[in-house]
Amino acid sequence: MNNFRNSKRKPYEQKETAAEKRMRRKFTGEGKITLVEYQKTHPDRVNIHIEEEYAFSVTAILAAERKLKAGLYLTAEAADEIQNADLYNRGLAAGLQMLAMRPRSEAELRDYLRRRYPDATAETLTRVLDRLKELNYLNDTSFAKFWVENRLAFAPRGRNLLKQELMKKRVARDIIDTVIQEHLEALQEEADEDGNDSNQTVEETQALELARKKAHSYAAEAWPGFYRKLGSFLQRRGYNYDITGKITKQVWQELKSEEAGEVDEEYL
16 A cells, blocks of 8 residues: 655645745654655655644655654654654755865865754764765865865965965864975976976965066055055965065066166165
8 A cells, every 4th residue: 555645735835834834843743653745846755744743754765764654653762863864865965966066175064064954963964974074075185175276276376365265164274284285395396397497486476477467556656555565465365475575576676677677776
């Protein structure tokens, strides 16, 4: 005998009903299952009614695995465990979907799952994250590498800004420092192999390129104003004081050489 029954939505129930709002709340009672019915809008899920009232919903697969059918009595503990199992499955699917779009930090994904499934316990969310890590879909070191490589390839910035961005994602400081240092060293090796003879580090080369693009905006400034504004610009892009000072002076020299063919050494 088929224990599942198709539900029918009335025309006036097109908007969210009181029952649908209750679906977002965790069921904490117990009793006998009186009805198991497929959802109309999500046919892969079924609604469980206990003592003639909607209690909670789970995937049809989970319902079949737990043999949920009319007449079965559920204790509060059993109902809670079934709902947690469903939240685990839903959280795992949602996590995989998010990670398929782009890598995420562990903290970033935990925050997302907590917002999406507010009824999920901390233990359930930890199980989801642990499983994703076991499958190697979630890894803060891999995420940090992705972040650094992407940023330096498409929107160059200094290590200070990279650190700030990754710390906002709550990646561990030791992972951040290691990944940034290793990536910059790799870029430096590539540059040296390609015949880099400028005696500049990769960070200095990137900062110089940014500074040259921005310098003409401050061309009318005297040296103090130029130094302050271009230096602040580079610092906001994450470059440290030493790089900022060195590159700002170099660009000032280049700019004034273009304009007058000489540099006023008094300011340098």
